[in-house]
Amino acid sequence: MKQTLSLKANFYNELKGDLAIWLVIALLAAFSLMAIYSSTETLAYKERGGNTEYYLIKHFLILAVGLCFTYVCHLMYYMRYSILAPLLLYISIGLLICTLLFGPEVNDARRWLAIPGIGITFQSSDLAKIALIIYIARSIAFKQDYIKDFGSAFVPIIVPVLIVCGLIAPADLSSAVILFVTCLTMMFIGRVDMKYISILIVFGIMLLAALIGLGYLFPEFIRVETWTSRINEFVNDPVGGYQIEQAKIAIAEGGWFGVGPGQSTQDNFLPSPYADFIYAIICEEYGLLGGATIILLYLFLVFRCMRLVTRSPKTFGAMLSIGLCLSLVLQAFMHIAISVHLVPVTGLTLPMVSMGGTSIIFTCISFGIILSVSKYIEKVKEKSELAMAGS
Known part of the structure; x- marks a missing residue:
């Protein structure tokens, strides 16, 4: 006993x-x-x-x-993830670009990368989501003393969000939207000025519109037809x-x-x-x-x-x-x-x-x-x- x-x-x-x-x-x-x-x-x-x-x-x-x-x-002590955040973000952005350019096409989308030598594939967006969230958490924490400032706080936060979500969206729009909303919520909880968050929402809509426009020019990279067909099916x-x-x-x-x-x-x-x-x-x-x-x-x-x-x-x-x-x-x-x-x-x-x-x-x-x-x-x-x- x-x-x-x-x-x-x-x-x-x-x-x-x-x-x-x-x-x-x-x-x-x-x-x-x-x-x-x-x-x-x-x-x-x-x-x-x-x-x-x-x-x-x-x-x-x-x-x-x-x-x-x-x-x-x-x-692992969680503050160590803060130290790794910039490196993880840079690696993730590089992998997302490689996925869009060289990833195998499955169901009309390039989401996967193969690890050379061992034949294992993985979605680079999975790593990118974690890396971006850690980086945004780090940025919000470090900039609390001037979190309401546009140039010193908001811009350094918004840029990686737009880059990562923009690279994920062509092959996986739903994951990009979820990540974007997650970052918005983190910024709201982290006391970022609401007017800047509103600007971010507008930027997100503009980015989506730009992706749709590019999709008609480069259909092999951006799945605009898939998006529109699913929305039409849902509505009609x-x-x-x-x-x-x-x-x-x-x-x-x-x-x-x-x-x-x-x-x-x-x-x-x-x-x-x-x-x-x-x-x-x-x-x-x-x-x-x-x-x-x-x-x-x-x-x-x-x-x-x-x-x-x-x-x-x-x-x-x-x-x-x-x-x-x-x-x-x-x-x-x-x-x-x-x-x-x-x-x-x-x-x-x-x-x-x-x-x-x-x-x-x-x-x-x-x-x-x-x-x-x-x-x-x-x-x-x-x-x-x-x-x-x-x-």
Whole structure:
């Protein structure tokens, strides 16, 4: 009995930071494994001769590697990420340019880069999102004394936002919009003047208009026709296209409590049910109860990160945690909105739940950095409590 209690104590000591966030990660990972196992059945028969365990084991291993990254990142003192921010940003911009120019074209978009020698591909935008958020958090923190100044504070913040979002948008407009909104929110929380934020919104609209214009000149780089066709389909077809119709059927069949784990039938009809429409599969198998649980987990994550914002003794920690949290949660809610036909289809995955390789890794890194901030806040709290007890 004592040995069991000792093991539990050691386990909790190893998991520093907010245990509630660790719980959110664990529950999302559990949902992910269950949903991936059932949603890849058709894919397994097509690609692996009916070996339905193949994709489950592969996804489990990726999750395990991702959680190792979470653990390592949460051990690192979060202020070190501030030191790395400029280098990460420059590397990300270079990789985004290489992706646009030399990346393989998949589904009419250049989003991926291959790592030479090992044959692994990754989305350069995943790294760019984290790098930009860290850099913006650093800039807001360092410029707090003159944050209302246009030339000294606003311009150095807005330039990297426009560059990174502008480079992501041609191949992945939805991710660029989510990142742009995340940066806007960080600036608002960081006390940047509202009139300058309004200017940034106007710049964003102008940048989008410029991209659309360039898209007609260079269609091989910018997917204007894809954007307009999806918007037209969303506006003109109240039922939705084939994908949305199948997603709605899946959600409707699930009812309140679902058809049961592994009993989905819509995974045979939905394109990429293990990625772009995994929320619909969760609703089919676990009902509205399961779907609501997913939403509540992401909302709870926002609540815990807002708690970090109010308790962080350093501005950088507050901005970093809320920025990374918002990027994940906004993507999650956009994915859910697509499944219920509230927004046009964009191909966004559900963070920490959809099947993926490097996307899971970068999501886990984001969680690790958030936990690094919470770990430091807990240490400060413990020191202050000890000081008060000693006095």
